[in-house]
Amino acid sequence: MNGKVFVNYRQRNAADELLPHALLVEALADQLAVYFGREAVYFDTTLRVGEPYPAALRARLAETGVLVVVIHPTWLLDLADRSGRHRDWVHDEIATALGNGIRLVPVVLAGATMPKRHELPATISELAHAQGVELRFGSLAAGVQAVVAEIELVVSPRSPEPVVRAEPLPDRSRVGAAAGVFLLSVLLGGANTAVGFVPFPRISAVWNAALFAGVPTFYLLIGLFVSGCKFALRRPMDWLDERLARTPNRAFVVFGVGVFFLGLVMVALMLVSASGLDVGTLTLALTIALGAVLVMAVAWLRNQARTPDWPEGPAVATPFWVRRACVELETRLRSWTAPLPLARQRDAQVALAGIRGAVAALRAPETARLVEWWRKRSPWVTLPHIGLAASAAVLATLALVLDWVADGPDVVSAALWLGAAIVIAGCYLGAIAFEYGCDRSQIKAIDASIDERLASLEDQLAVLSRPGLIAPHRLRPNERS
Known part of the structure; x- marks a missing residue:
């Protein structure tokens, strides 16, 4: 098993306002980085300063083994609002993953539901058949563990390096x-x-x-x-x-x-x-x-x-x-x-x-x-x-x-x-x-x-x-x- 984990989520709405769930998604990405290694989890805040956004995303998607699709309460509405725009990165990343045979793991946040096939554009309608995971209030740790369990089917967890005392300094x-x-x-x-x-x-x-x-x-x-x-x-x-x-x-x-x-x-x-x-x-x-x-x-x-x-x-x-x-x-x-x-x-x-x-x-x-x-x-x-x-x-x-x-x-x-x-x-x-x-x-x-x-x-x-x-x-x- 190999590959990387790519976290796909909507950071801002059509009015360019930060959505309330963005902080939770960042925390989820941090937890995944702890388990699989920071270098194996792609998140938009991990892009280097000055790195071309489109080229970086395409390169990262080419190395991705699992695409984590975070679905928030207004996910379908925000998707529809972006449909007339030149490019919607959330839509394009999911479509690319489906086209490349990348495994999708939908993560459904509190207040949201898993979208049905007829509610989705034809280019990403297969998302409705992916095995999803709920993040419930009061059991966040178990929910994150469920996400990890789905990702582990494709991406191997990071093996901790042996922690051995280095050559002793003069005592x-x-x-x-x-x-x-x-x-x-x-x-x-x-x-x-x-x-x-x-x-x-x-x-x-x-x-x-x-x-x-x-x-x-x-x-x-x-x-x-x-x-x-x-x-x-x-x-x-x-x-x-x-x-x-x-x-x-x-x-x-x-x-x-x-x-x-x-x-x-x-x-x-x-x-x-x-x-x-x-x-x-x-x-x-x-x-x-x-x-x-x-x-x-x-x-x-x-x-x-x-x-x-x-x-x-x-x-x-x-x-x-x-x-x-x-x-x-x-x-x-x-x-x-x-x-x-x-x-x-x-x-x-x-x-x-x-x-x-x-x-x-x-x-x-x-x-x-x-x-x-x-x-x-x-x-x-x-x-x-x-x-x-x-x-x-x-x-x-x-x-x-x-x-x-x-x-x-x-x-x-x-x-x-x-x-x-x-x-x-x-x-x-x-x-x-x-x-x-x-x-x-x-x-x-x-x-x-x-x-x-x-x-x-x-x-x-x-x-x-x-x-x-x-x-x-x-x-x-x-x-x-």
Whole structure:
């Protein structure tokens, strides 16, 4: 099926006055453009400035597959008033369409009736036999859908382009986080080594710097542990991922993460307090920890208050996004009743196109390369963790330098520094390897079922959008006698 849609209507009467229905017809043309594509719908307001009117109309009619003839209440009277003129474009377009075998779809507006054969000039009398559609007050969306159903017999609807996120721009927020983590850790460690504002009793400057280097290393170890657990439990994680995608309110997950984070902070404070910190330092550390949890809570509440747009755009090429988008579309299709309005059909088609685009991006060969995956798709083992690793390495190096300045170079301190560097690099690279393996496993799980799942969604949408469901808006021949 191919061809264009040409909207034929009377814009002005014989006195050159704008007719009341012109605005409604323009709205109809806009709706058809949404469904079939703006380049596939010809309307007189779409003519370019300076374009010759007769030549443009003839060229457009030659490409037309369907002529939509809008019949308003005074259509027959206006046709008769123009009959003595040199040219009536409404009449000529219909006559040309009939002569070229173009399908006619009469659209009868409120207050009008379908013209009978004997009421029409002989040149366009066949218009009376065309399958027409009524636009009724109170059911405009269903009427437009009926017009679309008639046009679809000849002209194919526009297929939405897959909505996939373009090549990611530099993530300045992550760059800032990495720089902030690095500078804060180095400045705190260096300042405390020089000034001693956190009074660690009986600890030399060397061990002071080493202790501060251990703090970011501790969080890197946690990241390695979490990633390793995800990789070991990747099959149960797929099940959990599906359950989370089907959970409208994931507050319990965020709450659990917050409690876990606060628990880690409290454990760290208890361990540090055993080294003899004073009450003021403990209070400051506790205030910072509680402030971080409060910031997390406020950010979560603001996110919950935001109503996300649907369909989401652009699509995100991650397994969780694909699962969540499929679940969202499944839920909406189950709740909708036929016939679907045109707007809902288009939204569902855009959502399907977005899912297809995200799946195609997941299947792309470059996603299988570790470096490309880390740059573009790694969910969280990215720049902030580089900041942690870099700060730990710098502080460990500072401890080595202080030790060599105090006691001179020795093999033991060099071996300790090398071991620390291996632990730091191993934590980060190990976490990346585990996350990559887990992500590839999720992509394989998605790939195994997504084609069947998309086919099921397309079938559900097709059933809800069947043209037969909107037959009450059609005008049948036995209703015109």
